[in-house]
Amino acid sequence: MIDVRHLHRVFRTKKGTVTAVNDVSFTVERGEIFGFLGPNGAGKTTTIGMLCTLLRPTSGTAILNGFDIVKQPHYVRKSIGLVFQDPSLDERLTARENLEFHARLYRLPKDLARERIDRMLEMVELVSRQDDLVKNFSGGMKRRLEIARGLIHHPRILFLDEPTLGLDPQTRVCIWDYIHQLQREEQVTIFLTTHYMEEAEHCRHIGVMDYGKLIGLDTPEGLKKTVGEDRITMTTLHVKQATAYLASRGLSPLGVREREVVFEVQNGEAFLPSFVKQAPFDMLTINLTRPTLEDVFLRMTGRTLRGEGDPVGAARSGRRR
Amino acid sequence: MSDTREPAPLPSPAVADMISSRWLDNLAGVYTIWLREVRKFWRDRPRIIGATVQPALFLLLLGTGIGQGIPRAFGVEPAARSFAPGVPNYLTYIYPGIIAMTLLFTSVFSAISIIWDREIGFLKEVMVAPISRSAVAIGKTLGGSTVAMLQGCLMLLFAPFLHVALSWGTMLALLPLLLYISFSLTAMGIAAAARMRSMQGFTVIMNFLTLPMFFLSGAMFPIDGLPRWMTVLVTLNPLTYGVDALRSVVIGFHQYGVLQDLLVMGVFGVAMLGLAVMGFESHE
Known part of the structure; x- marks a missing residue:
C-alpha cells in the first residue's frame, strides 16, 4: 500500500544544509497500522510531508495506493487522508461546515457527503455540537473533528501525525478506540507517528527513526527481542x-x-x-x-525518546514545517 | 529494508478520464474556496460596516472639506464654473474614486486571509487536497474580488445623497466592472500574500503599495496639469485606469477610454494572477 524508495530530503538553512530524511526505504501493507517512532526532529513529520505531497523529496520517491508521489501527486492526494500534528481547522466555521468544506473539496456527491458527515460526527461523538463554531471546542474535540474530517472522503491511507499529542489520557484512549474501529470497519491503512511508547504498541509494525535515518523496522515484539x-x-x-x-x-x-x-x-x-x-x-x-520500546529506543540510539538538550534535534524540529 | 526490486509500472488512468476528473477536481476546488471566502465575509458584519464607514468618512469629511474649504482659502470662488459637464462639484468628482479606493483596500486586504489560513494551519488542509495550486490561487482571488465587489456595491448606496443618478442599467453594468477591477487588485494582494509569513509584514508592505497607488490614481484630483514626474507615475499606475473606468460609468467623465482602461487593468490582472499562481506553486 505504501512503498517508500530511498526517500531523501535536505533543507537549506542559513547555517548550511540539514539532512532531515536520509535515504529511507520501507513498505507498509494494506490495512495495517504502521507506526513511526522517534524523538522530536527525527524526520517523522518531514517523511509524512513528502508522502502526502506537501514537500518535494530531494531524491527518491514513494508509491502510495499505486500512485507515485512525485509524478502523480493529484492521485496520491485523492487516496489519502491526513490528520496534522498542529490544528488545521477553520475556527470561524462550525464543525459541520468544516466537514462540508472538506467534502466539497474532495467532490463528494451531496447525498453521500451528508451521509458520511452524519456518520463521522456520530463516530467522534460531536453530533450535538455540530453547529457550534470550532473556536469554542476543547483540544480533544478539535482533534476528534480533524480525525472525522480526514475520513470523510474514504481515504485508502490515513496519516496521523502525533494524533494524541497534548491530549488528556481519557481522550487518548478514545482516539485509539476510533483508530482501531476504523481499521476494522473501513479497512484503512493507518500510518502514524508518535513519540509515546505506549502508543507504538498498537501498531503491527514500527519503524524507528533517528537523525533522519530509519534505524529499525519490525513488529513491537521483534524490536523488543533485539534488546534482551x-x-x-x-x-x-x-x-x-x-x-x-x-x-x-x-x-x-x-x-x-x-x-x-x-x-x-x-x-x-x-x-x-x-x-x-x-x-x-x-x-x-x-x-x-x-523490555519496553523505551528500552529498544535507548539501546538503538543511546538516548531516551523524550530526552532534551539535543542541539541537532532542536535545530531540525525548528525546520520541520 | 533496502529495496532492490524494479519499480512497479505506474497505473495510467484513461487519459480522457484523467483530464475530465482533474479538471472537475480543480473546478470544485475553486468553487469551494470561493464559497468559504464569501460566506465568511457575509458573517463578519463588523468588517462590512467598518469597510463602509471608512470610505464614507473620506467622502463626507475629506470631500466636503477640500471641496468647500480649499477654494475659499486660496481665493478661488467655489462653483465658479463646473469642472466638466456632469461633474457639478468636487464631491461628485471623487465619488467614483472613493469607490475605487474601497475596491483597492477590500481587495488587497482580503488577501490577508491566506496568511491567516497559514497561521491557523488551515492552508495545509487546502494544500493537501486533490486540487492544483493554481486552483487555490484562483479560488482565493475570485473569493476576494467577489467580496470587494459586494463592498463596492454598498458604496453605490451613497449615490442619491450626492445627486448622482444611477439607472438600473448603469448599476447592472457596474457589477462586472467592479468585479473586473477587484479581480486584478486581489490578484496583486494574493501574489504578495503567497510569499509572506507574517500579517504585520503584509500590512506594512501593502500600505506602502496601496497608499501611493490610491494617491496617484486620480481618485482625489484631476490628473492633468500635474508635474511631469507625477504624471509619469500616474500613467504607470494600473489603478488610474480603474478609477477612470468607474468615473466614466458612474458620472460620465473620463480621461482615457473605457476600452483602454479595461485593457490595462486586464493585462495587470493577468500578470498578477500569474505571480500569485507562481507564489503558490513554489509553496511548501
Missing part, C-alpha cells in the same frame, strides 16, 4: 540458596543484593509458574518485567 530477554526480580530471605539453584539451572544472576536477585530468561511468562513451583526455597515476591 525478560527480566525477573525476585526477593527472598535465602539469597545464597537462590543463586545456587539458578546456577544449577544454568542461569547467572545479573545482580544480587540483600534479599534481591535479578536475572534474565527467555519467554518469562512460561518460565515463571514452573520456576515458582520447583524452586527449593521460599520467595517473598517475584516480578517479571518485559
Whole structure:
C-alpha cells in the first residue's frame, strides 16, 4: 500500500544544509497500522510531508495506493487522508461546515457527503455540537473533528501525525478506540507517528527513526527481542540458596543484593509458574518485567525518546514545517 | 529494508478520464474556496460596516472639506464654473474614486486571509487536497474580488445623497466592472500574500503599495496639469485606469477610454494572477 524508495530530503538553512530524511526505504501493507517512532526532529513529520505531497523529496520517491508521489501527486492526494500534528481547522466555521468544506473539496456527491458527515460526527461523538463554531471546542474535540474530517472522503491511507499529542489520557484512549474501529470497519491503512511508547504498541509494525535515518523496522515484539530477554526480580530471605539453584539451572544472576536477585530468561511468562513451583526455597515476591520500546529506543540510539538538550534535534524540529 | 526490486509500472488512468476528473477536481476546488471566502465575509458584519464607514468618512469629511474649504482659502470662488459637464462639484468628482479606493483596500486586504489560513494551519488542509495550486490561487482571488465587489456595491448606496443618478442599467453594468477591477487588485494582494509569513509584514508592505497607488490614481484630483514626474507615475499606475473606468460609468467623465482602461487593468490582472499562481506553486 505504501512503498517508500530511498526517500531523501535536505533543507537549506542559513547555517548550511540539514539532512532531515536520509535515504529511507520501507513498505507498509494494506490495512495495517504502521507506526513511526522517534524523538522530536527525527524526520517523522518531514517523511509524512513528502508522502502526502506537501514537500518535494530531494531524491527518491514513494508509491502510495499505486500512485507515485512525485509524478502523480493529484492521485496520491485523492487516496489519502491526513490528520496534522498542529490544528488545521477553520475556527470561524462550525464543525459541520468544516466537514462540508472538506467534502466539497474532495467532490463528494451531496447525498453521500451528508451521509458520511452524519456518520463521522456520530463516530467522534460531536453530533450535538455540530453547529457550534470550532473556536469554542476543547483540544480533544478539535482533534476528534480533524480525525472525522480526514475520513470523510474514504481515504485508502490515513496519516496521523502525533494524533494524541497534548491530549488528556481519557481522550487518548478514545482516539485509539476510533483508530482501531476504523481499521476494522473501513479497512484503512493507518500510518502514524508518535513519540509515546505506549502508543507504538498498537501498531503491527514500527519503524524507528533517528537523525533522519530509519534505524529499525519490525513488529513491537521483534524490536523488543533485539534488546534482551525478560527480566525477573525476585526477593527472598535465602539469597545464597537462590543463586545456587539458578546456577544449577544454568542461569547467572545479573545482580544480587540483600534479599534481591535479578536475572534474565527467555519467554518469562512460561518460565515463571514452573520456576515458582520447583524452586527449593521460599520467595517473598517475584516480578517479571518485559523490555519496553523505551528500552529498544535507548539501546538503538543511546538516548531516551523524550530526552532534551539535543542541539541537532532542536535545530531540525525548528525546520520541520 | 533496502529495496532492490524494479519499480512497479505506474497505473495510467484513461487519459480522457484523467483530464475530465482533474479538471472537475480543480473546478470544485475553486468553487469551494470561493464559497468559504464569501460566506465568511457575509458573517463578519463588523468588517462590512467598518469597510463602509471608512470610505464614507473620506467622502463626507475629506470631500466636503477640500471641496468647500480649499477654494475659499486660496481665493478661488467655489462653483465658479463646473469642472466638466456632469461633474457639478468636487464631491461628485471623487465619488467614483472613493469607490475605487474601497475596491483597492477590500481587495488587497482580503488577501490577508491566506496568511491567516497559514497561521491557523488551515492552508495545509487546502494544500493537501486533490486540487492544483493554481486552483487555490484562483479560488482565493475570485473569493476576494467577489467580496470587494459586494463592498463596492454598498458604496453605490451613497449615490442619491450626492445627486448622482444611477439607472438600473448603469448599476447592472457596474457589477462586472467592479468585479473586473477587484479581480486584478486581489490578484496583486494574493501574489504578495503567497510569499509572506507574517500579517504585520503584509500590512506594512501593502500600505506602502496601496497608499501611493490610491494617491496617484486620480481618485482625489484631476490628473492633468500635474508635474511631469507625477504624471509619469500616474500613467504607470494600473489603478488610474480603474478609477477612470468607474468615473466614466458612474458620472460620465473620463480621461482615457473605457476600452483602454479595461485593457490595462486586464493585462495587470493577468500578470498578477500569474505571480500569485507562481507564489503558490513554489509553496511548501
